[in-house]
Amino acid sequence: MARLRKPAFVYKGVRPLADIIAAPLSAACRKRGFATLDLVAHWPDIVGPAYAETTAPDQLSWPRRPKGLIAEEEHEPAVLTVRCSGAAAMRLTLEAPQVIERINTFFGYRVVGRLRPLQLPPVRIGPRPRPRPVQLSPEAEARVRALAAGIDDDGLKAAVERLGRAVGGDSRGRR
Known part of the structure; x- marks a missing residue:
């Protein structure tokens, strides 16, 4: 009689995405000289x-x-x-000692001794910022308030008004 083998992996419920991609991302960072993801992940906080x-x-x-x-x-x-844009490259060159000090302070020892600007567009990590809503005309604002006037629940009424302002102020021309 054949014995059943245990599966190579066991599911323990839902796992965070960071746990799943940490190993491949760490390997990619090591190829670029980064021992950990800290500098890449915390770059906006550092600089x-x-x-x-x-x-x-x-x-x-x-x-x-x-x-x-x-x-x-x-x-x-x-x-x-x-990696930086052209104008940022010049500014980074002038302010390199301060940026190096901030990086080394973040790590607690002297990791970086010199910066080398590379004029390429930076690769964005994380979500893009939300676009700001366009200001509505007084007529459109009155129309949004009139459409939401019949709602009794204050929370729902506020949500419908926000939705109406977002749709009415869509700068891309969609309706």
Whole structure:
């Protein structure tokens, strides 16, 4: 009689997407010189709003170690290649010491010693910001309020008014 084998993996319910893609994403980051995802994932927090939209870390290049160097000895800092737009590249070059200090402060030791701007559009990670609604004309605002006037529930009435403003203020011309 044949024995039943256990499956190679066991489902334990719903798993977060971060757990599923962490290993392949970490492998891709290691190919670019990043030991962890921290610099890529926390880039907007590290550099602040001035560079969050116009720059992104691309590659971390570590210098080669001499053969006789012991692991505990002082290491040489890496060169961080940063993808950025043209104007941001010039600003980043001028403010490089402050950006390097913020990166090294985030990690708690001297990881980056020099920045190398690369004028390519940065790759966006995360959701795009929502578009701002277009201001409605007074006639359209009155029409939205008139359509929602017959609703008794205050929460539902407010939601219908928000929906009416979003549809009425659609800047792409769809109705």
